[in-house]
Amino acid sequence: MNPFMHSTMDVMQTMCFVEPKMQKPFLRDPSQPATGYVSGIMGVVGELTGTIALSFEKGAAVKLVSNFLSMDISEVDDDVADAVGELTNMVSGAAKKIFSDQDIKFNIAIPTVVSGENHTIHHVKELPCIVLPFEIPEGKFFVEASFKTK
């Protein structure tokens, strides 16, 4: 999970100007509702196959996207959804680069975004879902990885 930790920190520092604190990783049952209010999900195919997701609590999403766009945002709207998709793309892409440097190659798809209380993130069935929680003062966000090696 180190590539995801590094890619998340890199993207959040460079594009959102925050230093999130990482908390203890945990396993999540993906049949249960997502941990955040708005989530970006991306498919992965290659030597790793599965899904990567970023799920944001409302407060974290609003703060991070406000910083990302350099404008004040007060609610989770279409701008936030688009930005969450782009942040998911960047974190996945930066992780892909780290894996690639270790000769683990895969392709990433175009992210989709879902939002609302108790939405579900559909990872590949029967694969474990590892969650890296991060925290900023305005709320938490979660990086989820669920995949298998070829």
Place this chain on the structure above:
Amino acid sequence: MKILVVDDSSTMRRIIVNTLNQIGQSDIVQAGDGKEALTKTDGVDLILTDWNMPEMDGLTFVKTFRGKDKKTPIVMITTEAAKEDIVEAIKTGVNDYIVKPFTPEVIKEKIGKLVK
């Protein structure tokens, strides 16, 4: 100078356009994917394009555009940062490459050189 910005994310287009405005560039047209971009290349002096997009991805757009125009500079701005990806993009006709995440300074530096 007329600049075409191609990205399926309105967020990224907004960030790139704001950065271009900061270096004095205001004649900017936008497209949400490669297919739309091909309809907006007339009179363009510089193209900034994403790679992963629906309908037509950035690499296909570059290949198609290079079939009729070998000179207009193209900069790929993308998360695709593996060495083989960069080599493939350059072989296809991309002149320079910016990896996401990026700081505004990187865009200003790379684009600043091309718009002089």
